[in-house]
Amino acid sequence: MQATEWVALKEFSGETGVTQTEKFTTTDRVFRISWKTTELDRGGILDVYVWSDPRRLVTMVAGLQDHVKKASSGSFLVNADPGAYYLEIRGTGVKWHVTVERQKP
Secondary structure, three states, X not given: OOOXXXXXXXXXXXXXEEEEOOOEEXXXXXXXXXXXXXXXXXXXEEEEEEEXXXXXXXXXXXXXXXXXXXXXXXXXXXXXXXXXXXXXXXXXXXXXXEEEEEEOO
């Protein structure tokens, strides 16, 4: 079985606070959110909300930061209909980088 390859559709970066990203459109039924964080101080939290347009919560993944390490990374899949989406990213005590990815054709 061949491993799935992913390519970036949109990338976003930020720090502590709430960020609503620009919209992105996908024609796929599954896309992936990859994330990386670097702690700014003692302890940090990263929450990612995926919203469809118009505003409907598709999924939310909370507490992504690993409190044992200064830097963390990971990914999660989103199963949804093709269409327009945006992210709400809530970071506390972290610098973050989030990438929306689609499967490589």
